[in-house]
Amino acid sequence: MLAFAPLHTAASVAATVVTWLADTLTPLAGGTATAVAIVLFTIGVRLLISPLTLAQVRGERRRAALAPEVRDLQRRYADDPGRLQSELFALYRRAGANPVAGCLPALLQAPFFLVMYRLFATGDGHPALLNEKLAGVPLGWHLGDGLSGPVLALFGVLLAALLALAWWSSGRARRAAAATGTVAGTPTEGPGAAVLGRLVPLLPYTTVLVALVVPLAAVLYLVTTTAWTALEQLVLRRPQPASIDVR
Template identity: 65%
Template sequence: MFAFAPLDAVVGVASTAVDALAAGVAPLAGGTATAIAIVLFTVAVRLLITPLTVAQVRGERRRAALAPRIAELRRRYGSDPAGLQRELVDLYRTAGASPLAGCLPALLQAPFFLVMYRLFTSGDPDVLAGELAGVPLGHHLTDGLAGAAGPLFGVLLLGLLALAWLASRRMRRTMAAGAALPGGSAMAGAAGPGGAAAGDAAPGAELLGRIMPLLPYGTLPVALVVPLAGVLYLVTTTAWTALEHTVLRRERAISPPTLDRNS
């Protein structure tokens, strides 16, 4: 799966980087050096793509700022779809925003996450070398829970569950805030560009509103089938996402967004 030359080449470079980090911390970390290297490498990659996340947050703020005006246009051009489309394009152009501003950064991040997933689940003997709390990094849940494996996997899975719950709760609050905007709907914060759902009548909006908050829990079934190294990666990257949300979106929670082009 995912086995083709370009991806394997990038994964090879990533594997070399993890090995170098492990060698660097080995004098202090001993047998846990590779586990620590996985965490450090994951954080380094997330820092590398932070500008994409910042761009995504800015796109969300601009769309939120435009939401009241979009709602007014929908009221005025409810029976004229072509006219509504023209006015929306003009509004986005005038505001210096883009209906895809919040989507493209997320799409651009996908290759990074694919490489990371492949790296920590490929069975590379170098990456899976070492151990954590006496458990080999290549150990799977299906290999048994004897000794330290049971408590270790239990702690990591509980951590993932807690992070998923926080992400789901945050998503529900974002959707509720979108519903409070003029002309907003339950999917205003998640249905797409500028609250693309046209009120509560948007096709599939109610179903999507129920499914979206469940998506963060998707890390749990993945954690059940990947080796310990993959679980450690999932916990690290999910925790980083929670930290990013707290830091980057804090200002948005304190003050309402504006249409300042330099924001």
């Protein structure tokens, strides 16, 4: 368990912050203070890691802009894998769009999401957090614990929100791939591209599946972080106007 000590410590610190927020909000939010604190804490963390997201988007745009040249190189050196790799490396280096470096921001975000999921799914560092209630339903309540009226109503609204967000994100991924010829900044031609093109639009729906098995606190986190991601896609990944060459 020693390997998980840093994760436990981070979850404990996060729990302390959420508890402080809940105590501060209690005069205004009453019994919903802890739920509101979870939402605000999630937004705060997403703001904290927004520079990483911006770096990831910039990397995707650079790689997407190079997609036509990548496809041309793939056609020209289809029978010479060694030369193809050399030419691709040179192309990315000239454009400052290292494909490996583009994955780094996403990897750096993973620990933040892991800590938050562990806190809201297990109450790690502060089990009492999941004993608080929202609309009469404990934050530690799972759908499998019983389907009373309040549980169905609350989970139904949250699951419907997740489903709507997943549908929007999936549709946007399909439209972006069709418009740019890339999936997440990767050309849609070549080995495995067809499979990737089918899988990427389905990924947003995994949050709905996860929400079916985690407690209410984690569902609140999922709705908040998914809505934030949709907002980032709308703002940061909006189509860029074509540059006009004025001579």
